[in-house]
Amino acid sequence: MATAAFVAGTIREKLAFVNLRQAVSARKCLQIRVFRDGVAHLWSNVLNHTVCRRGAAGGGIDESGNGMMLFGLRLAWRRLWSLFASDSRFSMTVHLVKLCVGVDSIAELVRYREELQRKRRASKKPLEDQHWTRSYPRRAEEVLDGGSLYWVIRGRICARHRILRLDEVEDESGKPYCAIVYDPTVIVTESRPRRAFQGWRYLEADDAPPDLADQRSALSQAVAEEDLPEALREELRSLGLL
Numbered sequence: 001m002a003t004a005a006f007v008a009g010t011i012r013e014k015l016a017f018v019n020l021r022q023a024v025s026a027r028k029c030l031q032i033r034v035f036r037d038g039v040a041h042l043w044s045n046v047l048n049h050t051v052c053r054r055g056a057a058g059g060g061i062d063e064s065g066n067g068m069m070l071f072g073l074r075l076a077w078r079r080l081w082s083l084f085a086s087d088s089r090f091s092m093t094v095h096l097v098k099l100c101v102g103v104d105s106i107a108e109l110v111r112y113r114e115e116l117q118r119k120r121r122a123s124k125k126p127l128e129d130q131h132w133t134r135s136y137p138r139r140a141e142e143v144l145d146g147g148s149l150y151w152v153i154r155g156r157i158c159a160r161h162r163i164l165r166l167d168e169v170e171d172e173s174g175k176p177y178c179a180i181v182y183d184p185t186v187i188v189t190e191s192r193p194r195r196a197f198q199g200w201r202y203l204e205a206d207d208a209p210p211d212l213a214d215q216r217s218a219l220s221q222a223v224a225e226e227d228l229p230e231a232l233r234e235e236l237r238s239l240g241l242l
Contacts, residue, residue: 100151106222136178188218
């Protein structure tokens with residue numbers, strides 16, 4: 001009985017933990033249903049193991065049976081949890097997207113970041129950049145779970161930076177800000193249209209454009225496209241040539 005109570009308590013704790021995480025993002029309701037199905041499968045494995053031990057022990061469960069049952073529970077739980085950790089559908093990650101004001105091309109963004117990295121290496125400062133915003137993300141935990149800062153250049157999402165952390169800072173007058181600290185390395189993504197907006201917006205992981213496979217070729221192409229008129233670039237994009 002003590003072992004059964006322990007098993008039931010362990011499962012209740014795990015369910016409570018997952019339900020708490022799901023409360024952060026309402027769109028993850030599917031995760032709870034799948035998780036409960038997984039727990040039912042896990043419990044079935046535990047019961048089957050217990051029945052086998054009863055048969056071997058002549059109908060009773062001795063101390064060694066309890067130990068083996070708990071071992072089977074731990075093993076099944078690890079396997080179930082590893083499935084959730086490796087499935088992108090259950091990722092808690094959310095990204096940020098913002099207009100890249102004052103920058104007209106990916107090539108210009110890359111030049112600016114490379115110059116920044118050169119200066120920081122010379123001064124032996126951390127290789128990172130930051131953008132200050134008045135609004136601290138309420139979904140900070142999800143942003144810091146592998147999130148990126150995506151840039152909109154000329155009406156299209158086309159590049160991103162990996163977010164390192166979110167710092168609470170103040171300006172000279174004492175006004176609070178959030179510093180979005182990110183890796184200055186520019187990662188080129190597939191181009192996606194995006195209407196203009198103010199400040200920053202959340203970008204769900206499912207809606208984020210994927211990275212281009214060959215980053216070196218993508219950067220070379222961005223440099224080649226820089227001098228093309230915007231109308232010509234739009235026409236080439238519509239034809240699938242950019």
